[in-house]
Structure formats: structure tokens, C-alpha cells
Amino acid sequence: MSLTTKLFRHYLDYRLRRIDYFRRHPIEVQQAQLRLRLAQGRRCAFGRDHGLDRVKTAEEFARQVPCYDYERFKPYVERMFGGEKSVTAPGKVTLYARSSGTTSDRSKYIPITRHSILWNHTLGMRDVVGLYLDAYPASRLLKGRTLTLGGNCFVEEGNLVGDLSALLLHETTHWGMSMRAPSIATALLKDFDEKINRIADECASQHITAFAGVPSWNLELMRRVLERTGKKHLLEVWPDMELFLHGGVEFAPYRQAYRELIPSDQMHYMETYNASEGFFAAADDPTRDDMLLMLDYGTYYEFREGDRIVPLEGVECGKTYAMLITSDNGLWRYEIGDTVTFTSTDPYRIRFAGRTRQFINVFGEELIVDNADRALTMACQQTGAVVTEYTVAPCYMSIEHQGAHEWIVEFEVEPDSLDHFAEALDQALRSVNSDYDAKRHSTIERQHLTVVKRGFFLEWLKNRHKNKVPRLANDRRIADELHAVMKQEK
Secondary structure, three states: OOHHHHHHHHHHHHHHHHHHHHHHOHHHHHHHHHHHHHHHHOOOHHHHHOOHHHOOOHHHHHHHOOOEOHHHHHHHHHHHHOOOOOOOOOOOOOEEEEEOOOOOOOOEEEEEOHHHHHHHHHHHHHHHHHHHHHHOOOOOHHHOEEEEOOOOEEEEOOEEEEOHHHHHHHOOOHHHHOOEEOOHHHHOOOOHHHHHHHHHHHHOOOOEEEEEEOHHHHHHHHHHHHHHHOOOOHHHOOOOOOEEEEOOOOOHHHHHHHHHHOOOOOOEEEEEEEEOOEEEEEOOOOOOOOEEEOOOOOEEEEEEEOOEEEEHHHOOOOOEEEEEEEEOOOOOOEEEEEEEEEEEEOOEEEEEEEEOOOEEOOOOOOEEHHHHHHHHHHHHHHHOOEEEEEEEEEEOOOOOOOEEEEEEEEEEEOOOOHHHHHHHHHHHHHHHOHHHHHHHOOOEOOOEEEEEOOOHHHHHHHHHOOOOOOOEOOOOHHHHHHHHHHHHHO
8 A cells, every 4th residue: 555545544534533523513513614604704795794793603693694596696706706805705716616507597606715625525525535435445446546527617707617527627636636537638628529539548548446427427428438449338448447426416317327337236326415516415324325414514504494494403304405505615695506305313414305496386296306316216117217317397288188297208228118117107206296196186197208319418418518407397498498409300
């Protein structure tokens, strides 16, 4: 074992002790995070605007500072982007994760401080390695490199703007670069097809033991690797591959496709929750399907259920909440647009439940992404199907027809029959969502199934400069856009 590896393992042992501490003392750690954020805020224009010098407790903080979404917070972002110092975070902020969101074409510029890169995002990825090695002590992960498929970034008005993955790569230390692939020049290429071709050529001969990123984009990358190497599966290219660190979307629809790409019982899949706004959670127990909420990453959490907002100690298991953060990247009581469901409060564990705007409730069915993902997994298991992408939209009632949902689906492996798949999906939805089941007895009929060709969604994403397919929409804007593309291709 090299000296560098020994030192890194020593550091990981230290972090595992810190993680165990916040597991046992979550509220104490969160109160400390709030005190640190208040101390920062008092030095900024935001703190002066909201009288943070008078705020001492969580209760005073909740009374004194209103909740923000992006539109309300945008004037502060514009001041920072224009070069003003100490607006919502100390000093000058020159890094911004740009996102057009999942239901809007408007660009959002999320401030990223260099402090948050080091003590939030980078710390999170190091902790993930520590948690993995703790679960699998015989792992040879550190013997090789982690392949990372990132986005791109560019300079705008003196600021570095782009995908979070690209900003993190741009700011990666020399030590960090020694543990990852491909080269920075390749990783930051703008053209996706050129990038994945270069990665396939550059990395096929390297010792890759893990890869990380969004499942859909990595699936296309891995297919390209096999295409260019002529191999049947990835273990013929990288025999020591053992870990995929995934996040951004539910992994269940992709699991079977990855099993076919990497046919090994020694391959592990570890979920992380690393959004533009912060690194929030990571899987810490291979026997579970939830994630540990990371409490010492510079973030103070609050959670909204309807009009009620509670701190961490106020949440309940089984309930779904919208998440608000106050963090060291200069966001204050900021609702990030994600919902999570708590699976445990000792320690605090969550599942990603979807976006606050991604749901369907046209007919009172209250369908959320978690319902859809679970039902889809059940239908695939029953019919032998493998689904790579999907999106769902309502079909409105008319005089002649009941309402329904339209599922636009891309199969990696088609089911034994489309009718069997549709029936299995319908029954699964009824089993996981009682409101849907009730409406199936009255106002809506079995879902309508539209199948698109393989690669359809990836091409659509590239043309829209997005990296995630919106799973659910409460209107037909996305579905109608997809149908227009299908019509053009005929």
C-alpha cells in the first residue's frame, strides 16, 4: 500500500468517526451548523437585510427570515453575478451551477462558493468512498481510478458557469485528479458524442475500478465503450470494475440494463444525493435502499409539509417533505425543489421522492415519482422488460373518454407483450397508490402506453441541453413536445 493510500485511509477512518458522531447527535450538529451559517450571514448584505445580528435560535431564525424559491432569491444572485462582494456569502462568488430545471426553460444560476466545494461536495464524495470501504473492507477500489462523465462550463461576465460536475472537475486538486479519469481536457469537452468517443478511446486501457454520474448518460457511455472495443461486456474492458456511484434520478429503471453490461455479483451500486445546491445524502448500508442524511456539510435543513415548516427534529417517518436549506454556498431558507421521504429518524435516513413540480394530480390521484418508479420496477420484474427512460403525462377527459395517464417509454429489453406490461403496470400503480386505485374505479382508465425507439430520449435531452428526463408532469407540454419529435421522425 502506497503512502498516499495509507494517509487517505487514515483520513477516511477519521471521517467515519465524525459520521458516527452526527448519527448519534444529529440535533446538536444541526444547531452548530445553524450557528456557523448565522455567523457567516451577519457579515453579508443578506444578514443586514434580515437582521441576523439579532437572531440567536432556530425559532428566531424561522420567524426572522422568510422562505425563498429561486425567483424570490434571484435579485441576490444577480448582484453576486455582477461582481458585488459579500451579498449572501462572504467574499466574491465566481462559480455558478447553471440549471434550466426540469419543468422550465429559464436558466437558474446557483452560487457555488469554493468553501462549499471543499467542505460540501468534495467532502461528500470522500465520505462516500469511506462508507463504501467500511462496508467492503476487501475492496480494491483505490487500486484504480474512477471514471467520471461530466458536463461542461464556460466563462460568462467573469464568472465560471456550467454543470456542477464540470465546476467540480475544474476545481479538482492535483491529488484528486490522480484518482479519476478521463483527462480534464476530455472531461470538459462540450460535444457529447465527441466526449464519449474520446473517453472510450482514452480510458479503455486504463485501470478503472469505478464510475460515477447520472445513470442515463453513463449507460450511453458504456455502450459506446463496448462498441469501440468490440467487447461483449464491461468486465472484458475493466475486469476490476466494482462500483457505480449514481444519483440524480431513481436507479431502479436502469438496474437490469447495468446488470447486463456488468454481469458480476461483485459489482456494487451506491446512491448519492449531490445536487447543484449541495451534497445532502449518501447510501451507507448496502442492505438498505435509502440514504443517510449528511449533517455536518455546511447545511442547516428544514422541511415543508404543506404550509408547515419544521426543523430536522420535527420530521416523521413515512412522510414526504419539500427540502429547504441554509448553506455555506449562500442560500438561505431556500427551497431547492426536491422532495424526500424519511425512512428513519435514528439515524436520519431519506429516499429521494421527486421534484416538487413533478407529480400528476389532474384527477385527484396524487401520483408522485416514487410511486411511478416503484410500480415500473414491479411491472418490469413481471414481464421481463428493461426500461431505460420514461415520462408520464395526463390525458384529459372528454365527452367520449375518461381521463388517463400516458406513459411514454423507451425499452432496453421489450416485455413479453405490451398488453401484459400495461396491465402489470396498472396493477402495480394501484397497489402503491390508494388514490390512483380509487380513481381507477371512477374517473380514469388504464394508462395509455407509447413506446419510442431506443436512444430517443437521449437525443431529445441533448437537443434540449438537459441531463434528466422529467418523470411526471401535471400538464401535456412535455408529452406534446415529444409527440411532435416523433411525428418529425416518421
